[in-house]
Amino acid sequence: xxxxxxxxxxxxxxxxxxxxxxxxxxxxxxxxxxxxxxxxxxxxxxxxxxxxxxxxxxxxxxxxxxxxxxxxxxxxxxxxxxxxxxxxxxxxxxxxxxxxxxxxxxxxxxxxxxxxxxxxxxxxxxxxxxxxxxxxxxxxxxxxxxxxxxxxxxxxxxxxxxxxxxxxxxxxxxxxxxxxxxxxxxxxxxxxxxxxxxxxxxxxxxxxxxxxxxxxxxxxxxxxxxxxxxxxxxxxxxxxxxxxxxxxxxxxxxxxxxxxxxxxxxxxxxxxxxxxxxxxxxxxxxxxxxxxxxxxxxxxxxxxxxxxxxxxxxxxxxxxxxxxxxxxxxxxxxxxxx
Numbered sequence: 198x199x200x201x202x203x204x205x206x207x208x209x210x211x212x213x214x215x216x217x218x219x220x221x222x223x224x225x226x227x228x229x230x231x232x233x234x235x236x237x238x239x240x241x242x243x244x245x246x247x248x249x250x251x252x253x254x255x256x257x258x259x260x261x262x263x264x265x266x267x268x269x270x271x272x273x274x275x276x277x278x279x280x281x282x283x284x285x286x287x288x289x290x291x292x293x294x295x296x297x298x299x300x301x302x303x304x305x306x307x308x309x310x311x312x313x314x315x316x317x318x319x320x321x322x323x324x325x326x327x328x329x330x331x332x333x334x335x336x337x338x339x340x341x342x343x344x345x346x347x348x349x350x351x352x353x354x355x356x357x358x359x360x361x362x363x364x365x366x367x368x369x370x371x372x373x374x375x376x377x378x379x380x381x382x383x384x385x386x387x388x389x390x391x392x393x394x395x396x397x398x399x400x401x402x403x404x405x406x407x408x409x410x411x412x413x414x415x416x417x418x419x420x421x422x423x424x425x426x427x428x429x430x431x432x433x434x435x436x437x438x439x440x441x442x443x444x445x446x447x448x449x450x451x452x453x454x455x456x457x458x459x460x461x462x463x464x465x466x467x468x469x470x471x472x473x474x475x476x477x478x479x480x481x482x483x484x485x486x487x488x489x490x491x492x493x494x495x496x497x498x499x500x501x502x503x504x505x506x507x508x509x510x511x512x513x514x515x516x517x518x519x520x521x522x523x524x525x526x527x528x529x530x531x532x533x534x535x
Contacts, residue, residue, distance in 0.1 A: 225269060356398050385436075405429040
């Protein structure tokens with residue numbers, strides 16, 4: 198069972214029903230590239246900071262919480278809606294493509310204590326993981342995550358572990374080959390990091406299939422029938438007793454919403470989302486090309502519609518995490534009443 202402080206923090210990150218409808222904009226290098234690609238002028242650090250602020254100002258009134266990075270995102274944390282909780286990323290952005298194993302790396306100038314003092318309700322760490330990679334590489338990652346989990350436990354703050362899977366043998370995660378391998382990669386990673394030594398409180402994970410290869414969701418070649426895909430969603434849900442939420446992985450808002458409906462129909466007891474690019478990525482170009490006023494207008498209109506549509510889907514599909522972290526209904530009442 199979670200500590201009282203962790204329960205209170207999770208409540209701040211969720212709605213009153215125990216559903217997490219969080220907005221993610223902790224991208225750093227990738228967001229810089231998106232802004233640079235859309236603008237003929239060099240925007241620099243000021244542009245990435247300002248775009249995050251606009252997203253926070255305009256969209257957190259409709260989110261239960263927001264995920265930001267401490268490098269560019271703390272100004273955006275200060276302008277979020279008063280009811281929105283705050284998750285803060287603890288990892289360096291990206292990974293060294295020249296090195297083997299996509300090894301994790303902390304932001305050296307930060308600690309969990311300092312992030313908590315900066316206002317974080319929870320700590321998020323992104324781990325790239327291939328369950329079938331060399332044992333030495335995975336042992337290194339296991340020990341690394343034990344350290345992060347222990348640091349969060351010492352500060353009595355929730356630890357959200359984001360797992361992005363890959364296959365060391367395939368460079369293209371959008372390929373048919375990887376689509377066939379993905380269910381095994383995602384589900385076994387969840388099993389591993391649900392073990393108590395990692396002290397993970399919430400898993401942030403991919404859906405177990407590539408929906409672009411599911412029959413009925415594509416007009417091209419398929420890797421799984423809808424029945425097979427549904428079975429993978431069910432197996433994923435049963436692979437952990439921890440609360441888990443889905444990441445959007447950059448798919449369109451429409452496909453992400455359809456995916457959540459499919460997950461619910463398949464029997465997945467997921468507990469919400471941490472949705473990033475599916476909500477705001479098409480607002481980058483208006484901001485970069487035409488300035489803040491146009492970017493804000495896009496967020497007020499399309500961005501707001503995206504997140505409100507997602508919220509409606511969440512109400513119909515997501516499951517409360519209350520049952521996963523407490524015992525009886527009486528205990529839940531005592532934990533969550535104001």
